[in-house]
Amino acid sequence: TYSCNLAKDFDEYKQRVKKIDDSIKNASSRDFEESIKRKQAELYQTLQKIFQRYEKKISQIEKAFSRLESDINSLDHKKTRIESLTEENEKLKKSIEYEKEEKERVLLKCNEMQEIMYQKADENDLLNQKILKLNSEIRHLHDLIRDNGAAKPMSADKFGNLGMNHFEENFGIISPPKYTPELNPDTQYTKVLKSLPKNNVNQRLKFINNEIQRVEEELILSIKE
Numbered sequence: 001t002y003s004c005n006l007a008k009d010f011d012e013y014k015q016r017v018k019k020i021d022d023s024i025k026n027a028s029s030r031d032f033e034e035s036i037k038r039k040q041a042e043l044y045q046t047l048q049k050i051f052q053r054y055e056k057k058i059s060q061i062e063k064a065f066s067r068l069e070s071d072i073n074s075l076d077h078k079k080t081r082i083e084s085l086t087e088e089n090e091k092l093k094k095s096i097e098y099e100k101e102e103k104e105r106v107l108l109k110c111n112e113m114q115e116i117m118y119q120k121a122d123e124n125d126l127l128n129q130k131i132l133k134l135n136s137e138i139r140h141l142h143d144l145i146r147d148n149g150a151a152k153p154m155s156a157d158k159f160g161n162l163g164m165n166h167f168e169e170n171f172g173i174i175s176p177p178k179y180t181p182e183l184n185p186d187t188q189y190t191k192v193l194k195s196l197p198k199n200n201v202n203q204r205l206k207f208i209n210n211e212i213q214r215v216e217e218e219l220i221l222s223i224k225e
Contacts, residue, residue, distance in 0.1 A: 013046055127222055134219040141212045145205060 020039040196204050 010050070013043075013050065016043060016046060127225055131219065131222050134215055134222060137215050138212060138219065141208055141215065144208050145212075 020043065192207060196207065
């Protein structure tokens with residue numbers, strides 16, 4: 001745009017020069033010198049106006065280029081910032097993916113631990129039933145000792161009580177169920193005792209003591225489990 005305007009101004013300047021040339025050709029010798037001076041002054045003023053106008057426009061162009069350079073620098077800074085944010089965003093995405101995988105892994109582990117807890121609870125229930133059964137058998141054996149002629153309770157009472165105290169502390173049961181035929185009908189002990197001579201008390205007591213010791217050992221192992 002500035003180039004077009006400059007060309008237009010200089011076309012105007014050339015037309016003025018042509019008019020001056022025509023005037024010089026047509027002028028008489030008398031006013032020739034005066035006419036040249038006047039036309040020179042007009043041309044000088046015209047050129048001065050043209051240069052003043054374009055000096056102002058050149059200054060505006062320089063300011064525009066300065067603003068443009070500043071805008072380019074600002075865009076470069078923004079571009080660098082965008083690249084940095086993009087890189088941080090990628091890192092954040094990877095971190096979120098890792099956290100998601102870690103959460104799924106922990107959830108899976110929790111489910112596995114829950115299954116183990118259910119399994120252990122079932123095992124504890126079975127152990128509780130076994131401990132109750134063994135305590136019932138010890139009481140039954142003590143009854144057999146009494147029925148077979150023992151004057152005083154034997155050491156099995158002590159083991160049984162220790163076992164039950166430990167059992168009560170850990171499982172919260174006040175006392176084991178008393179032995180009844182329905183719980184343990186016609187056990188192996190009564191079968192063996194029927195085969196032993198009724199008048200041989202020592203033999204019968206020895207058998208019962210051995211059975212008490214065996215059951216107590218099994219009971220202690222169950223409580224430890």
